Amino acid sequence: MRTVRDAAFDMLRRHGMTTVFANPGSTEVSLLADLPDDLDFVLALHEGSVVGTATGWAVARDEPAFVLLHTTAGLGNAVGALATARENRAPLVVVVGQQDRRHLAQRPFLTGRLEGLAGDYPVRVESPPRAQDVPGALGRAWHAARTDRGPALVVVPMDDWQQPADELPEAAPRALRQATAADPESVAAVAGLLDAAERPALVVGAGADHPATWRALTGLAERLGCPVWQESFGARAGFPQDHPRFAGHLPADRTRLRATLGRHDLVLVIGAPVLRQYPYEAGPLAPDGTRLAVVTDDPAEARNAPVELAVLAPLPAFCAALAHRVSARTARPAPECGAAPAVPVPAAGAPLRAAHVLAALAERLPADTVVVEETPSSRPDLHALLPARQPLGFLSAAMGGLGFAVPAAIGVRMGAPERPVVAVVGDGSSLYQIQGLWTAVHYGVGAVFVVLANGRYAVMDRLAEKHGGKAPWPAFEEISVRGLAEALGCPARRVGDHAALLRELDAVAATLPGRTEPLLLEVTVEPDPSFAP
Known part of the structure; x- marks a missing residue:
C-alpha cells in the first residue's frame, strides 16, 4: 500500500528537498524511522539551530530548505529564527508535528495550538483537512516559500504519515513559473x-x-x-x-x-x-x-x-x-568612502580590539569568502574593514535577534561548500546557539568561527550609559567559549595577543577553501570606548 509518507517523500524529491533539518520529537518519529537512503538527515541540538542552519543553506543555494519541528515546543523555540528567515528572504518548507488526529478533540498530551504560534512571520500556514492532503500541502508550501521568499508551515498530525495515499493528483502545481521580464x-x-x-x-x-x-x-x-x-x-x-x-x-x-x-x-x-x-x-x-x-x-x-x-x-x-x-552622463567624482581605514598594530602587551582582528582578517580572507556577522558592538568596524566583494559575501540577521551566525554559517557552508565561510561573532551572541557547533563537527562542516570575546554585552552597556543609568546586568568574563566549543567536540583555541592572532589566521587562511573540520578562535578583545550604538 502506498502511504501518505511515500507520497510526501516523492513530493520532496520532486522539488529537490532531499535534506531534512531537524531536532526530532515523538510526533515526527513515524515520518523519520527508516528514512530512505536518498534523503539526508541533519541534526541540530536546538530548534533555533535547526532553522538557522536551514536558513543559511537556503540562502546559499537560493532554494527552499526542508525543516521539521516538534509540535508546540519545537515551533515555539524556533519562532525567533523563523522571523529572521522571513526578514532574510530565506525560503523554508517547515513541517510541524501534531498529536494523533484521531483524538485531537480530547486535547491529549503534546497537542499543539500551532496555527497562530509563529504569528505573521510564515508566508503560509496550512493544516491539511485530511491525511491525503498532506503531499499537496507540501507542494503548495514549496511554491509559497519560493515565490514569497520566507518560511511556509504545514501542520501534520503524527498518524497521517501511515494513512493510504490518495489516488487523485495532489492539489498543487508540478511547476509554477513567475514572470521574470521587466515591465x-x-x-x-x-x-x-x-x-x-x-x-x-x-x-x-x-x-x-x-x-x-x-x-x-x-x-x-x-x-x-x-x-x-x-x-x-x-x-x-x-x-x-x-x-x-x-x-x-x-x-x-x-x-x-x-x-x-x-x-x-x-x-x-x-x-x-x-x-x-x-x-x-x-x-x-x-x-x-x-x-x-x-x-x-x-x-x-x-x-x-x-x-x-x-x-x-x-x-x-x-x-x-x-x-x-537611463541616459549616460559625465561621471561625478567618486564618493569619499575611500580605502579601509588604517589600523595601527598594537604595542607589545597592549590589548587587542575588534578592529585589529577585522583588519587581520581583511588581509587574509579570499575574495569569495562568506562573512557571517553577529557582533553588534563591532559592526561599524566590520563594515569599514571587511567589504563584501562578491555576491553572498556578507550575511547577517535582518531581525536583529541573536543566535543566527553560528548555525547560519554552518548552513551556508553545507549549501555552498565551494565558498570559504567565516563567522565573526561576539561572545555574548555565540552563547545563544553555541550548540550549533556540534552539527558542524558531526557533519564535517569546515566553517571557521572567530569569536570576539569581551566578556560582556557591550552594546547594552553603552545603551545603558546613553540613557544615563547604570547597567544592572553583570559581565560574564569567567565564561570560556573555547571550553564550550571543545565540550561540543569542536577544535578551539584562545588568542590573547596580536602576534598569536596573526599566526593563527595565517595558518587558517590557507585551509579555508577545502576545510572539512570546523574551528573556533576565541579572541580576547577590549571593548571599544568610542563605540556608540
Whole structure:
C-alpha cells in the first residue's frame, strides 16, 4: 500500500528537498524511522539551530530548505529564527508535528495550538483537512516559500504519515513559473526620475544580493556616475563594496540620514526597505527637495514605503533594463568612502580590539569568502574593514535577534561548500546557539568561527550609559567559549595577543577553501570606548 509518507517523500524529491533539518520529537518519529537512503538527515541540538542552519543553506543555494519541528515546543523555540528567515528572504518548507488526529478533540498530551504560534512571520500556514492532503500541502508550501521568499508551515498530525495515499493528483502545481521580464512602462518611469535628477543616488539592500543584480547595478551606477549606499542594518550586501562608486553604509538615525541624503535630489532604493532605522527620531527620512522611489520584489517593502513611486518587479531583469534605459552622463567624482581605514598594530602587551582582528582578517580572507556577522558592538568596524566583494559575501540577521551566525554559517557552508565561510561573532551572541557547533563537527562542516570575546554585552552597556543609568546586568568574563566549543567536540583555541592572532589566521587562511573540520578562535578583545550604538 502506498502511504501518505511515500507520497510526501516523492513530493520532496520532486522539488529537490532531499535534506531534512531537524531536532526530532515523538510526533515526527513515524515520518523519520527508516528514512530512505536518498534523503539526508541533519541534526541540530536546538530548534533555533535547526532553522538557522536551514536558513543559511537556503540562502546559499537560493532554494527552499526542508525543516521539521516538534509540535508546540519545537515551533515555539524556533519562532525567533523563523522571523529572521522571513526578514532574510530565506525560503523554508517547515513541517510541524501534531498529536494523533484521531483524538485531537480530547486535547491529549503534546497537542499543539500551532496555527497562530509563529504569528505573521510564515508566508503560509496550512493544516491539511485530511491525511491525503498532506503531499499537496507540501507542494503548495514549496511554491509559497519560493515565490514569497520566507518560511511556509504545514501542520501534520503524527498518524497521517501511515494513512493510504490518495489516488487523485495532489492539489498543487508540478511547476509554477513567475514572470521574470521587466515591465517597459515601469522601467521608463524609473528611468525618467533618474534622468530628471541632477544629483541622484542609489541605496541597495539584501534583495539586490544576486550576481545578475550586482552586474546590472554596477553598470547603472557607472552610467549615472552616482554614489551607491548600503542600507543600514542590511542582512546582505547589494553592491560590490570595493567598487569606486560605493559610498558606505547609511546611518541609522534620521538626523544623520537627512544630512547624508540632503546631497541628492533623488534617492532610488533597490531591494531594501525605505529606509530602515533603529532609534526613533522625529522628522522625515529625507529633507525637502529629496525625492524617494523604490524598486523591490518584496510586496511588503513596496506597500510600506513612503515614496512617490514604488515598483514591484524582478530585480535582475529590471535593473538590467534600467541600466540600458537611463541616459549616460559625465561621471561625478567618486564618493569619499575611500580605502579601509588604517589600523595601527598594537604595542607589545597592549590589548587587542575588534578592529585589529577585522583588519587581520581583511588581509587574509579570499575574495569569495562568506562573512557571517553577529557582533553588534563591532559592526561599524566590520563594515569599514571587511567589504563584501562578491555576491553572498556578507550575511547577517535582518531581525536583529541573536543566535543566527553560528548555525547560519554552518548552513551556508553545507549549501555552498565551494565558498570559504567565516563567522565573526561576539561572545555574548555565540552563547545563544553555541550548540550549533556540534552539527558542524558531526557533519564535517569546515566553517571557521572567530569569536570576539569581551566578556560582556557591550552594546547594552553603552545603551545603558546613553540613557544615563547604570547597567544592572553583570559581565560574564569567567565564561570560556573555547571550553564550550571543545565540550561540543569542536577544535578551539584562545588568542590573547596580536602576534598569536596573526599566526593563527595565517595558518587558517590557507585551509579555508577545502576545510572539512570546523574551528573556533576565541579572541580576547577590549571593548571599544568610542563605540556608540
